[in-house]
Amino acid sequence: xxxxxxxxxxxxxxxxxxxxxxxxxxxxxxxxxxxxxxxxxxxxxxxxxxxxxxxxxxxxxxxxxxxxxxxxxxxxxxxxxxxxxxxxxxxxxxxxxxxxxxxxxxxxxxxxxxxxxxxxxxxxxxxxxxxxxxxxxxxxxxxxxxxxxxxxxxxxxxxxxxxxxxxxxxxxxxxxxxxxxxxxxxxxxxxxxxxxxxxxxxxxxx
Numbered sequence: 001x002x003x004x005x006x007x008x009x010x011x012x013x014x015x016x017x018x019x020x021x022x023x024x025x026x027x028x029x030x031x032x033x034x035x036x037x038x039x040x041x042x043x044x045x046x047x048x049x050x051x052x053x054x055x056x057x058x059x060x061x062x063x064x065x066x067x068x069x070x071x072x073x074x075x076x077x078x079x080x081x082x083x084x085x086x087x088x089x090x091x092x093x094x095x096x097x098x099x100x101x102x103x104x105x106x107x108x109x110x111x112x113x114x115x116x117x118x119x120x121x122x123x124x125x126x127x128x129x130x131x132x133x134x135x136x137x138x139x140x141x142x143x144x145x146x147x148x149x150x151x152x153x154x155x156x157x158x159x160x161x162x163x164x165x166x167x168x169x170x171x172x173x174x175x176x177x178x179x180x181x182x183x184x185x186x187x188x189x190x191x192x193x194x195x196x197x198x199x200x201x202x203x204x205x206x
């Protein structure tokens with residue numbers, strides 16, 4: 001599980017930095033930058049833990065995650081001018097974060113011996129809700145509720161992971177395949193602009 005822990009740290013750093021950029025585009029002060037960075041990086045796991053009554057929360061049990069995300073957000077202030085050159089890298093890291101958070105969320109629910117549907121939903125909450133909180137605080141329509149393949153990728157990753165474990169395959173193999181499949185699907189969706197169907201409704205004016 002060491003590789004999962006390393007990927008988790010990389011993911012929360014990337015999520016915090018992209019959130020800090022969003023804060024900068026809205027002219028937030030440094031406190032706002034740090035708060036938005038931490039909420040985005042750690043919010044999904046926190047909401048999951050609250051809903052599942054899983055305590056202590058991840059950042060309470062491991063305060064260094066809070067320090068890491070705060071430092072990442074502050075560092076963004078000083079390197080923001082060059083970060084547009086790293087746009088593709090951060091898209092990749094965001095995709096990594098999505099699938100890694102999903103697997104971690106599934107593991108938490110599995111440890112609590114919850115039904116498989118709740119396990120998959122737990123993974124999706126962990127992977128997606130941090131971004132939802134960021135977008136709400138920035139007064140944007142959350143990415144989760146737009147047509148992009150985002151929550152769908154998390155669900156596919158969770159389903160593959162849970163199905164593989166239930167079938168009795170090696171845990172490391174199942175985790176690797178699930179991570180790779182989710183990451184590939186997300187990157188293909190970005191590359192070819194795959195979208196979910198939209199619901200568009202306009203009330204006829206009388």
